[in-house]
Amino acid sequence: MNKVFVTLVLALSVTGMAQGNPQSTPTPQAGAPASDKVIKDPKEFDTYMAALNTQDPAQKAKLMDTFVVQYPQSIVKGDALDYAMAGYQQTGNAAKAEAMAEQIVAANPDHYRALLIIAYAKRASATQQTDPKQVLALATEAQAAAEHALQVLPNAPLPAGVSKEDFDKQRAQMEVILHGVAGFGLLQAKDYAKARDHYLKSDLTDLQSAFQLSLCELELNPIDINGFWHVVKAAKLAETQGNTVGAQQIAAYGKGKYRKYHGSNDGWDAFVAKTAAQASLPAELTDITRAPTPCEIAVQVVKDAEAAGSVKSIEFPDRETVLQFRDCSPANKAAADKIWSYITHDMQQDGEVKIKLASVKVIAVGTDSVDVALTPDNQDANKADIHVVLEKPETKPRAGKKAAPKPPVLKLPAVGSLTEVTGVFTGYTPDPFLFTMEKGELPPPARPKVTPKGAAGKKAGSKKKK
Numbered sequence: 001m002n003k004v005f006v007t008l009v010l011a012l013s014v015t016g017m018a019q020g021n022p023q024s025t026p027t028p029q030a031g032a033p034a035s036d037k038v039i040k041d042p043k044e045f046d047t048y049m050a051a052l053n054t055q056d057p058a059q060k061a062k063l064m065d066t067f068v069v070q071y072p073q074s075i076v077k078g079d080a081l082d083y084a085m086a087g088y089q090q091t092g093n094a095a096k097a098e099a100m101a102e103q104i105v106a107a108n109p110d111h112y113r114a115l116l117i118i119a120y121a122k123r124a125s126a127t128q129q130t131d132p133k134q135v136l137a138l139a140t141e142a143q144a145a146a147e148h149a150l151q152v153l154p155n156a157p158l159p160a161g162v163s164k165e166d167f168d169k170q171r172a173q174m175e176v177i178l179h180g181v182a183g184f185g186l187l188q189a190k191d192y193a194k195a196r197d198h199y200l201k202s203d204l205t206d207l208q209s210a211f212q213l214s215l216c217e218l219e220l221n222p223i224d225i226n227g228f229w230h231v232v233k234a235a236k237l238a239e240t241q242g243n244t245v246g247a248q249q250i251a252a253y254g255k256g257k258y259r260k261y262h263g264s265n266d267g268w269d270a271f272v273a274k275t276a277a278q279a280s281l282p283a284e285l286t287d288i289t290r291a292p293t294p295c296e297i298a299v300q301v302v303k304d305a306e307a308a309g310s311v312k313s314i315e316f317p318d319r320e321t322v323l324q325f326r327d328c329s330p331a332n333k334a335a336a337d338k339i340w341s342y343i344t345h346d347m348q349q350d351g352e353v354k355i356k357l358a359s360v361k362v363i364a365v366g367t368d369s370v371d372v373a374l375t376p377d378n379q380d381a382n383k384a385d386i387h388v389v390l391e392k393p394e395t396k397p398r399a400g401k402k403a404a405p406k407p408p409v410l411k412l413p414a415v416g417s418l419t420e421v422t423g424v425f426t427g428y429t430p431d432p433f434l435f436t437m438e439k440g441e442l443p444p445p446a447r448p449k450v451t452p453k454g455a456a457g458k459k460a461g462s463k464k465k466k
Contacts, residue, residue, distance in 0.1 A: 037075050044071050048080065061087025065100070078107065085117065094121055105145075112156060115149035116174055118142075119181040126188070136188050143185020146178040153178075176202055180209045183216070192216040196224065207241060210234040211250055218257045225288045228258055232275040263291025294321070295328035302335040311342050316357075317375040319343065320385060324433040336430075343425050354439065356422040360386065365412045368392065370440070372421060385433055388421050388440035411445050419443065 039045040047070065051063035064084035068077055085100035098121040101114035108114075122142030129135045153175060158167055183198035192215075199213035211234040217227025231254035238247035251272075258268050271287045292300065301318050305311045314322070319339050326336035347355055360372040363384040371384035378385045413419045423440035 037079075039075060041071075044074060047071070048074070048076055051080070052083070057087040058091040058093075061085075061091065061093070061096070065096070068103070078104065082113075085114065089117060094124065097121070109148070110152045112149045112152050112174065115145045115152075116178065119145035119149060119178060123181045123184050126184070139185040139188035141185075143182050143189075146181040146185070150175060150178050150182065180206065183209070183212065187212055187216060190219075192220045196220070204230075204233075205237070207234065207237050207243070207246070210237055214250075214254070218254070223257075223261055225261075225285050226281060228254060228271065228288055229275050229278075229281050229285060231257070232272050236276055258288075261290055262288065295325045295332055298322045298325040298328070299331045299335045302338055306338075311338055312346070314339065317377070320375060320433055320435075323428055324430050326430045340428070348424055354422045354424055354441070355437075356420060357386075358420045359418050360421055362413045362415050362417050362419060365415055370412060370421070370442075372419070374435075386421070386435040386437055388423055388437045390440045390442065391423075391438075411442070413442065 039048060047067055051060060051067050054060040054063055061084045064080040064087065067074070067080050068084065071077070074080070081100050081104045085097050085104065088094075088097035088100060097117055101111075101117040101121075104111050104114040105118065119142045122138050122145065126135045126138035126142060129138065153171055156171065158164055179198045180202035183195045183202055186192075186195035186198065196213065196216040199209055199216060202209040202213070204210045204213065210230065214227045214231035214234055217224035217230060220227075231250060235247045235250040235254065238244075238250055255265065255268055258271075259265050262268075267287060274287065298321050301314060301322055302311060305314050322332075322339045323336050325332050327333070343355075347353075357372075357374060360374050361379040361382075362370055363373055363382055364371040368390050370388050370390065372386050372388060373379040373381075373383060374385050420443055421437065421440055422442075423437035425435055426438045427436040428434065
């Protein structure tokens, strides 16, 4: 893109594309032919003409730059800035070219060639930054310049000495570059949909634009599956350019997104091979199918169980999953209600019968409650999925004692240990998921083994004396 950009800028300068027609030669006031621009001061005129007639681009740019500083109010200031900007751009002095362009736009906000240079330079600067805030700031400036240039280009007047056909070609080239810059700015702002629209009008033979288009499409929510086709093409483009590392990274990104979308890597290699042989994006990518979402899976679990006879066959981990996604959709709400009805009515007989759960892991212990993990995944993650409110044992007064008995102290299990709990499910929260179990009971503490009196002595004395 850089080579194309420089070539375009030079072409615009040579054909007189710069607004203000810098190729016109100003005349001094005394004894000169009529001109649209007249320099009254002979010294100013000589200085300008000396710069204008300089053939070396770098020297010409420097002389025009100096002229602007020396004669800031000159009638040909805009022309001098144009020549300085073009000369600096031609010799690769991007910073000075951008500085000249900034001065031009300050006086003429619709100067599309200066806007083009500003937009391109800001994007180049953004790609060299490591601070995300700086990247975003520069990318936003680049986007603003590019979008403004795109607004004024359609109504730009035909420059003198340039055919409409040539001007249309040059304008089309500028638009391609500007769309790429605008897309880059929107991509940094994570406005993927608008960025995608710009990139689709950019130069997709440019690796940066080709890959960033695929990024926009694959990071959209919901995903734009055309991104898979574009990411394959971007990887191939990098490979063709000898950028092996870049090709591998792009291919790995595309494959990872495909695995997440499709549910596995099945079909990816065949899709890559097919895409490589295609010259243009098909109207529809029938090879790409989406894996069901967790919300859809939760609904399907209940449908499959009902088809088999009853939701009773659904295990507790899957019951949690169905309840967890209750708020995804009306279908999820209906599925969750069926599971909850089964737990609170069929299993507990309208809440009167307690449910016993074995081998739950203790995650946290309170004064009269424990948080436990039921499912294997939650146990591995030390994440509670049941809050158990313990039912305190009744206090019975001792015979012959009038004083109020002390409340019993609950014997609570250690954090990290496995235990069993018994209780009544009374509610749940979907996100983060947590059952509430009340009237909870823990297994009674094991009684110590009692050795019968005299058993130890008999055992010791059972040996016969020699």
